[in-house]
Amino acid sequence: MENSKAFSLKNLGLGCLLTAAVSGCSEFDSSFAYSAKTESLIAEAQDGTDAAPGVKPTLDSRFGNPQQLKAWLKLPVEWGGASARVEAVASTDTEIRIRFTPEEGKSLPTEAGSVQFITGEGAGQTVAITKWDAQTGEAVLASLPEKSPASGDLCAIDGGAALQSGRVLYMRHCSHCHGTAGDGKGPTAEYLNPKPRDYRHGVFKFTSTNDQSKVSREDLLRVLKYGIPGTYMPSFLLMKDEELHAIVEYVRFLAMRGEYERKLVNELASDYSEKSVSDRLKDEKRSDIVQELNEFLKDEFPATADSLGDELGEVWTAADTEDAKIIPSVPRVPDSPESRRRGRALYLSSTLNCADCHGIDGAGNGPQTLAFEKNPVSGELYKEAGLHDEWDNLNQPRNLQRGIFRGGRRPIDLFCRIHAGIKGSRMPSFKNTPHEDIWHIVNYLLSLQFESEPGAIAAAPAAAAEAAPAAAGD
Amino acid sequence: MKKFWALFFWFWPLVALYVCLIAPSRGWWFPSEPLSTLGHQIDGLFYLILIIVTVTFVGTQAALGYALWKGATKGSSQKAWFSHGSHKLEIIWTIVPAFVLVFISLTQLDVLADIRVLSKFPDSVQNSPVAEVMARQFEWRIRYPKPGTKLMNEPQPGDLYFVNEVHVPAAVPTMINLRTQDVQHAFFAPRLRVKQDAVPGLIIPVWFEIEKAGEYELLCAELCGWGHYKMKARIIADSQKGVDEYLTRLELEQNEDGVADAEASAE
Ligand SMILES: [Cu+2]
Numbered sequence: 001m002e003n004s005k006a007f008s009l010k011n012l013g014l015g016c017l018l019t020a021a022v023s024g025c026s027e028f029d030s031s032f033a034y035s036a037k038t039e040s041l042i043a044e045a046q047d048g049t050d051a052a053p054g055v056k057p058t059l060d061s062r063f064g065n066p067q068q069l070k071a072w073l074k075l076p077v078e079w080g081g082a083s084a085r086v087e088a089v090a091s092t093d094t095e096i097r098i099r100f101t102p103e104e105g106k107s108l109p110t111e112a113g114s115v116q117f118i119t120g121e122g123a124g125q126t127v128a129i130t131k132w133d134a135q136t137g138e139a140v141l142a143s144l145p146e147k148s149p150a151s152g153d154l155c156a157i158d159g160g161a162a163l164q165s166g167r168v169l170y171m172r173h174c175s176h177c178h179g180t181a182g183d184g185k186g187p188t189a190e191y192l193n194p195k196p197r198d199y200r201h202g203v204f205k206f207t208s209t210n211d212q213s214k215v216s217r218e219d220l221l222r223v224l225k226y227g228i229p230g231t232y233m234p235s236f237l238l239m240k241d242e243e244l245h246a247i248v249e250y251v252r253f254l255a256m257r258g259e260y261e262r263k264l265v266n267e268l269a270s271d272y273s274e275k276s277v278s279d280r281l282k283d284e285k286r287s288d289i290v291q292e293l294n295e296f297l298k299d300e301f302p303a304t305a306d307s308l309g310d311e312l313g314e315v316w317t318a319a320d321t322e323d324a325k326i327i328p329s330v331p332r333v334p335d336s337p338e339s340r341r342r343g344r345a346l347y348l349s350s351t352l353n354c355a356d357c358h359g360i361d362g363a364g365n366g367p368q369t370l371a372f373e374k375n376p377v378s379g380e381l382y383k384e385a386g387l388h389d390e391w392d393n394l395n396q397p398r399n400l401q402r403g404i405f406r407g408g409r410r411p412i413d414l415f416c417r418i419h420a421g422i423k424g425s426r427m428p429s430f431k432n433t434p435h436e437d438i439w440h441i442v443n444y445l446l447s448l449q450f451e452s453e454p455g456a457i458a459a460a461p462a463a464a465a466e467a468a469p470a471a472a473g474d
Numbered sequence: 475m476k477k478f479w480a481l482f483f484w485f486w487p488l489v490a491l492y493v494c495l496i497a498p499s500r501g502w503w504f505p506s507e508p509l510s511t512l513g514h515q516i517d518g519l520f521y522l523i524l525i526i527v528t529v530t531f532v533g534t535q536a537a538l539g540y541a542l543w544k545g546a547t548k549g550s551s552q553k554a555w556f557s558h559g560s561h562k563l564e565i566i567w568t569i570v571p572a573f574v575l576v577f578i579s580l581t582q583l584d585v586l587a588d589i590r591v592l593s594k595f596p597d598s599v600q601n602s603p604v605a606e607v608m609a610r611q612f613e614w615r616i617r618y619p620k621p622g623t624k625l626m627n628e629p630q631p632g633d634l635y636f637v638n639e640v641h642v643p644a645a646v647p648t649m650i651n652l653r654t655q656d657v658q659h660a661f662f663a664p665r666l667r668v669k670q671d672a673v674p675g676l677i678i679p680v681w682f683e684i685e686k687a688g689e690y691e692l693l694c695a696e697l698c699g700w701g702h703y704k705m706k707a708r709i710i711a712d713s714q715k716g717v718d719e720y721l722t723r724l725e726l727e728q729n730e731d732g733v734a735d736a737e738a739s740a741e
């Protein structure tokens with residue numbers, strides 16, 4: 001992780017791109033589908049004009065395509081590879097030899113297939129390595145780089161290797177539901193309910209981070225390992241740790257790509273979508289509109305596109321810091337009938353009003369499930385009654401009586417669901433509720449499944465009842 | 475040319491015989507030695523049937539070759555003999571296979587009962603399953619009773635949950651309850667020679683005694699949907715102490731409130 005941070009920090013100014021050369025060719029050519037919103041722009045905004053690139057070329061130049069992934073070093077993705085510096089260059093007519101020294105605290109890999117130059121004259125070039133000596137750090141390059149590297153240049157040996165292995169695993173295990181671009185539209189997706197996550201919003205439901213924070217790597221890893229009970233997301237527990245990490249990084253890469261695309265399009269959508277252009281044509285000429293777009297793409301868009309990348313890098317980096325993590329200020333209140341009763345009272349209270357969605361008995365049948373909602377984007381009513389999530393899927397509140405908790409059944413999991421809400425869904429954040437109260441609700445929720453009848457809280461929880469006679473015997 | 479066919483049909487039983495003889499020593503039949511007590515009995519049945527099938531195959535092929543050879547060497551003047559409608563032959567080839575089948579079914583009865591009939595299970599596992607293994611599309615969800623309590627058919631407070639990994643004691647008979655949440659699946663541990671369908675609506679007790687501690691593959695052996703191939707899990711056989719320690723860890727983990735953890739990492 002530190003490795004990539006070192007890269008990105010050093011190169012933020014350069015806005016440097018690394019091409020992660022995909023070795024060999026893949027079975028079939030695939031591409032990252034663009035979002036519907038991108039496709040709704042006029043052609044000039046999508047593809048750009050003579051003067052400047054539009055959304056699609058900007059996106060492609062930073063993220064590449066599945067065969068030729070690009071590493072945009074602004075983004076906090078673990079690209080893989082070892083960072084090293086050129087120590088000495090010796091070239092003859094037939095070959096070029098470079099000796100590398102690892103960056104401080106790093107070591108050189110035992111095998112190496114290619115090197116990417118990040119700084120110096122040769123920056124941006126990727127050259128294959130034909131002979132590699134891990135002991136001395138000496139490499140024989142397959143070809144002469146166009147611009148010769150000099151000693152002191154920063155480079156990445158096998159840069160992007162982790163991302164590529166993530167891609168291979170993702171295509172094998174995940175893409176048939178989540179889609180090549182992470183749009184949740186893989187071939188099996190249409191048979192599933194709930195629908196597979198569309199990562200392109202950059203939003204993940206079950207996180208241990210604050211309501212405003214992105215998902216952390218740890219959260220994604222948990223979901224991969226343990227699956228999401230009650231959905232089609234299975235557990236991948238038997239995969240190796242490094243494989244899981246590679247998938248997590250690739251999913252984050254796809255999420256950032258999708259989110260970046262959305263942000264780019266938002267810069268253009270209000271003025272240059274097919275719809276708004278056809279409205280504008282009533283009193284403007286098309287050539288004027290294109291001219292205006294041309295100037296926007298040339299003068300403002302590149303800087304905006306860069307700063308959007310910086311923002312993205314910041315929020316995704318922040319998600320893995322301690323500050324983002326939800327840590328209850330008090331330990332879990334021990335489970336007791338008293339605590340459960342308080343939990344139920346809070347659950348029914350008008351301030352928290354859990355019953356409005358989850359129902360008085362927690363069966364997930366509150367009055368909100370019968371209401372017709374407005375689509376917040378289009379402003380139209382949804383066709384079916386009930387709550388909808390950010391992805392416009394019907395997403396009814398959980399039936400809490402069934403004991404199936406999608407984001408996990410540990411007390412901390414439920415605590416996070418209440419504290420941060422479920423991102424992208426109508427479950428709001430209750431971060432201002434005192435933590436002790438949240439624990440009471442957690443205790444109530446965990447007991448709901450075992451109630452003899454709705455609202456009937458047992459005299460003593462089973463565990464306490466067992467412990468009591470033993471204590472009396474002492 | 476006529477003789478060629480006789481030799482051709484004599485050749486294959488020789489190949490079959492050779493393969494059957496060397497296969498066990500090469501490990502061609504099974505993924506490994508049987509690693510559960512029942513596995514030895516199941517392999518025994520397998521080899522018994524293999525011998526019967528080999529003898530039958532070799533015998534019938536030899537007879538076929540003989541008939542062809544005789545036809546090939548016979549003068550063309552001799553008339554053919556038609557056996558169609560011979561009661562004697564019909565009776566022989568009905569009774570002999572029937573006898574063989576009855577023999578097989580009687581011999582395997584004991585083993586089948588040991589595997590399937592609850593009252594024949596070892597006393598120590600009767601009514602004391604260590605875990606519930608719930609198959610679902612496409613994973614195995616495991617439920618252990620709270621340490622010190624018995625596993626109930628319905629979830630109980632304090633039950634422990636995990637996925638795709640089941641810990642059981644080694645070297646003692648162990649029973650699990652097999653269920654499915656959706657469609658039909660099958661609990662298949664190849665090295666243990668355990669295979670049992672999970673049927674919607676049924677709670678099926680499955681017992682086995684794993685001889686050695688270690689990790690064993692658990693697969694779904696019933697094509698259950700598009701993600702069937704994903705249903706791979708592991709059975710971890712450990713000493714009773716090891717299993718107890720695991721369950722204690724699992725209980726701690728399942729009661730995680732995120733505070734102790736944070737304090738530990740802050741230190
Ligand atoms: Cu299955």
